[in-house]
Amino acid sequence: MAALPKDDQSWSSDGLARPEAISQWREWAESTIAPIEVEVFDPAGFAARWVAHGLGQLRLLHLHAPAQRVTRNAAEGSAGRATPSIHLIYPRSGALKSAMGGRRFDLRPGQVAMLENTWYYQFDVATPHECIVVMMPQTWLEKHLPDPLALLSQPIDVSAGWGAPLGALLETIADGLDRAPLPRPLIAEQLGSLLALATGFHEPAETTRHRGQLARRILRRIEGDYTDPDLSPERVAADCGISKRYLQTLLAGSGTSFVQELNAMRLDRASDLLIDPRARSLSVADIAYRTGFLDPGYFTRLFRKRFGMTPSQWRGGHTHTFEEQV
Template sequence: MASRKPSDHAASEPESWTSAGLARPEALREWREWAASTIAPIEVEVFDADSFAARWISHGIGQLRLLHLYAPAQRVTHTGTEGSAGRAAPSIQLVYSRQGAMKTLMGGKSFTIEPGQFVLLDNTRFYQMEMDTEHECLDLMMPQGWLEKHLPDPGALLARPIETREGWGRPLGALLETMLDGIDHAPLPRPLIAEQVGTLLSLATGVEEAAAGTRHRGQLARRILRRIESDYADSSLSPERVAEDCGISKRYLQTLLAGSGTSFVQELNAMRLDRASDMLADPRAAGLPVADIAFRNGFLDPGYFTRLFRKRFGVTPSAWRAGHAPQS
């Protein structure tokens, strides 16, 4: 059977590939090339130097991509730079073992994914997986933005094997297995099936964990707001910088604050305008030009400061300083 590269089918139609009929160097090259553009940039070390036999089948399920992989004993190492998925889209991977143990190293943790277990991995971070025997697994690629609707802090659940033969992992495991053979004849549209995956994944990761995650999110949101309160005058303060300092993504920072009905820019501008209004009313700052007060409170553009000030307080900064603030 010759190899078949994926073509431009509709997203719902399966794609497949096999190394059968290919010379080992060519098969390895195509395997790596596909992985680099679909999963992550990887280096493959096959333990049997004389042979390489592998195949995959890929299904689109809404925003998700379900990969069914068969591969020989091998070591797979993520070779991309930290924080990058290379040519693949940044995703959280649900890796589910059907056959063969998968010894894994990620984030300083070493663990083994046994058959019937799954783990969440981040394809923008270093990881290494070693399989001593032939193995079969599912790799469900989930965009982080989509996943955060179901798991608000996926990062807290990475690198923790979860059993699919007990508790709430059982219905999730059953759904994964059913999708393998039944996705082409599913009675629901695929985006709705993806939502079922998200719901069952939130259950499988545990109610207690979700409660702890809620507390953790509240602590992070308060930390972000305190950072804005203390560093508002720094004109270079940005959501990207604060997110990096907190060890989270910018998207997750925005999600945290949106859950409190606000945003980073909204809170930062409100803090800067409040402090600027205090300075404008302070006789000790009477000799400072309005542009200087804007700069001292983090605004590099005096015109932008004036527009925001008027929108917030109903008068210009100069009128505020002159005592013409609107009366309540």
């Protein structure tokens, strides 16, 4: 195998004992991508590898990953060792069940999505999968997208239309970066331009930027204080120096509402607690209170509507999984 360029690195679990390989995989992900928790679903069949490429100011990761859950819990502290940046996620195989910014969606091959690596997010992938992650400094990306944070958590089709050139470039990079006819910083600039083309995002007005910043401030407040049962749009609006009506208008412009985001955040955390072995001694009512719900009955109704089953059924359905992992 030819030596990698000096800005490139690679790793494989081949030849390593599984416990050591899993430990190295987790340590690398936590130190390179963000301070994240990685839960491998099938430790006995673990196999993985990665290649990291320098791309001008960008860093591109090409991952062959196992079935796993990846969680970045921003509510637990600061960015940690990770440098704040925007990550472009492109699955080549395997669907990523995603939770970012209070939203849940499936990210499939032929789509990309962006995340901010200091915010909460979670990916569940039920099968071994292949994925490309492009790590982009926000200041660099703003040369191409005036307000990139407004596009977080939104799947973007790169298999057709104006997104297709971006998809084609990502595929070409994945399979042939070592044979690139241009210097890598120029390829990075092409990627930025094609991302702008794929999103069609071209609103440079200062008012648009300000609205986006306010909306994100509100969403981050929900992420940080969702356990507070008294958290309300009136209180958050007052803290932001705006009216409740304007707060609602800002979130409506992003296709959501305060109550929708708050309930989604609380239900996401509750669903995680219900299947956390460390919380098995907690009753459903305790979990409801811990995630900001004052009425366990209301919590149960919302949970059933969101997940199609009661909290107790959700917990019971994961019992065997826990016992196998212990």
